[in-house]
Amino acid sequence: MTAATGRAGTSSSTTGLLEMLRRPTFKNPFNEKIIAKPGKATTLNCSVDGNPPPDVSWMLPNGTWFSGGIKTSQFLTGSHGTLTISSPDTAKAGRYRCAARNKVGYIEKLLIVEVGQKPNILTRPVGPVKGISGESLSLHCLSEGSPRPRTAWTLPGGSVLERPQLGRKHVLLENGTLLIRDASVHDRGDYVCRAHNDAGESSLTVPVVIAAHAPRITNRPPRAVHTVPGAALQLHCAALGIPKPEISWELPDRSVLSTDHRGRASGSQVLHPSGTLLIENPRPSDSGAYKCTAKNHLGSDFTKRVKIPAPRFFPLNLQIWEEGWRWPYTPWCRRRRCPSPPALSGRREG
Numbered sequence: 001m002t003a004a005t006g007r008a009g010t011s012s013s014t015t016g017l018l019e020m021l022r023r024p025t026f027k028n029p030f031n032e033k034i035i036a037k038p039g040k041a042t043t044l045n046c047s048v049d050g051n052p053p054p055d056v057s058w059m060l061p062n063g064t065w066f067s068g069g070i071k072t073s074q075f076l077t078g079s080h081g082t083l084t085i086s087s088p089d090t091a092k093a094g095r096y097r098c099a100a101r102n103k104v105g106y107i108e109k110l111l112i113v114e115v116g117q118k119p120n121i122l123t124r125p126v127g128p129v130k131g132i133s134g135e136s137l138s139l140h141c142l143s144e145g146s147p148r149p150r151t152a153w154t155l156p157g158g159s160v161l162e163r164p165q166l167g168r169k170h171v172l173l174e175n176g177t178l179l180i181r182d183a184s185v186h187d188r189g190d191y192v193c194r195a196h197n198d199a200g201e202s203s204l205t206v207p208v209v210i211a212a213h214a215p216r217i218t219n220r221p222p223r224a225v226h227t228v229p230g231a232a233l234q235l236h237c238a239a240l241g242i243p244k245p246e247i248s249w250e251l252p253d254r255s256v257l258s259t260d261h262r263g264r265a266s267g268s269q270v271l272h273p274s275g276t277l278l279i280e281n282p283r284p285s286d287s288g289a290y291k292c293t294a295k296n297h298l299g300s301d302f303t304k305r306v307k308i309p310a311p312r313f314f315p316l317n318l319q320i321w322e323e324g325w326r327w328p329y330t331p332w333c334r335r336r337r338c339p340s341p342p343a344l345s346g347r348r349e350g
Helices: 002-020
Strands: 022-026 032-036 042-045 048-051 055-059 065-067 075-077 082-085 094-102 105-115 117-121 129-132 137-139 143-146 150-154 170-172 178-180 189-197 200-211 213-219 233-235 238-242 246-250 256-258 269-271 277-279 288-296 299-302 306-308 319-322 325-328
Touching (some): 022 094, 048 094, 117 189, 137 200, 150 170, 213 288, 246 269
Parallel strands (some): 129 200, 213 299
Antiparallel strands (some): 022 048, 055 094, 094 105, 150 189, 233 277, 246 256, 246 288, 288 299, 319 325
């Protein structure tokens, strides 16, 4: 009985001892990535469990090992498996290894330290950004930093755009550019771009001015224009305005030619992009009233009707035949000023 009891007691003691011994285990067994702010103390945590309590040591990116209780001007190891980097900078970024060891085991884990870079906005316009009413306007906010900065825009009315989105008047693109569609005077004001990451943030205020002016015709054609048949005629009509005005001409037959839809009328009229109306080969049918109109979405301006009387001239670019003799009349002469034909003399045809 005594021997049996002794053997049982020894077995129980051995079992208890084995239960008490545990190899080291990390409370977070996964490798980690830490973003440290420049100049701000950062603590790396290597919490570990085991029996007996494991000894924790750290290997720095340069290969140096620190055990517990070590303190330098740059690093401090704590009693619970921590490593504090007093003033992180790019020289202290890299791969740190935490090792835990006791009598029954050894484990390691990796912690990658990146020293963040506060965002720096690279695009800074000089003075207000000027847009044109009715056209799209892009406000750029390109930034750099580590980790990659996120961009948000605050509009003049106070609303905030924080993520890329499409299909609206204000569109935030992936690169941080804010697109204002169909700008108007209501879009003027201060726009604030904010680039932020874990290391900090930077902001930029962009004043926006929208230019808009109703059209004003600056080069008006005369009230009446006289021409001769066949001699090309130009009617000029230039206008200022923001956005650029569309220039159109109303023809005597009430048809309209526009610079937005350039082309040729049913007769000999052609409209140039500048707003000049060209009548290539004037004929009596081209006589009448012509009206120029300049228009944008802010208003319009127009000329009084330009009257083109029926041509008073006629071409004499023809040859007169009489009794087999030929004499060419002088081209483009007035009816009353044409020279009289000479006496029929000279070379007979045939």
